[in-house]
Amino acid sequence: MDYTVAEVLLSEVLGTAILLLLGAGVVATAILPASKGNGGGWLLINFGWGIAVFAGVYVAFKSGAYLNPAVVLGVWASGADTFNSTMDANFVNFLLLSAAELVGAFLGAVGAWLAFKKHFDLEAAPGTKLGVFATGPAVRSYGWNLVTEIAGTFVLVFVLLTFAKNPAQMGPLPVALLIVGIGASLGGPTGYAINPARDLGPRIAHALLPIPDKGDSDWSYSWVPIVGPLIGGALGGLLAMAYVV
Known part of the structure; x- marks a missing residue:
């Protein structure tokens, strides 16, 4: 079925919003004070x-469910x-x-903030609050952080x-499992943004939202989860062009 450009773009907005609502939400669950998780x-x-990606892919069916400029x-x-x-x-598209x-x-990041509003109001390290929204390196070394991304x-x-x-046509499930695998295997050094929108959109939300004692949004690092994924995405696409026939 053909959709209008507006429908396609709205599909990407909604799918990525669900991705971040659930993705930022699980980080908030795991690290914010007083959370039951x-x-x-x-x-x-x-x-x-992984589940966040699974849900986002289903929601964004009208657009092809990219959810990530690096994948595009x-x-x-x-x-x-x-x-x-x-x-x-x-380029325009x-x-x-x-x-x-x-x-x-x-x-999606704003939605996660609303869901955990009272937890963000509690005392916590600024880095913990930022960690719900954006990625950051375990060991700061911009060149090597870039390599990881x-x-x-x-x-x-x-x-x-x-x-x-793949003739199996398994839908979003293998994509979700791939996200889990990348995080478990390669996510430790940087928190695996692997998606410029996933990091930049929530980082902007962190900068704008009235979060008590939130500290800065670490803009000095913010280029790494933009440039790294774009380079990695392009390289993955180029190899696929040569390999996948």
Whole structure:
């Protein structure tokens, strides 16, 4: 079925909003004071993000469920002629889809803040509050942090494009499991943004929302989860173009 451009973009907004509502929500559950899930740990966060992607993919069915500018770029780099039945693969449509994902990520992060409003009001380290919204490195080394984000996003995009050739047609489930696997395997150094919109939209929300004692939004690091995933996505798409036939 063909959809209008407006329907496609709204699909990306809603899908990415659900992704961030659930994804930021599981981080909040695991790390914010007084949460019943406080101390749930890294694997809880990994599985929560996997389920968040699973839900977001289903919601964004009208657009092809990209939810991630790095995936859009990877599909374009793989030689695809179209992003979906409505939008050709070109720079303008890449920007439109990315903008929709950024808006959705911002809205989803605001939704997570509303759900945990009273917990954000409690005393907690500024880094903990920021960690609900945006990623940050365990060991700050911008060059190596960039390498980590490139690697994780490369795996994401390359494997997603091989899924597209899988005759099993398993839908969003393998995508969700892939997210869990990337987080468990490669997520430790940087928190695995692997998605520019996922990091930038919530980081903007953190900067704008009236969160007590939140500290700064760590803008000095913010370029890493944008540039790294875009490079990794492009590399994954280029390898897929050569490998996936």
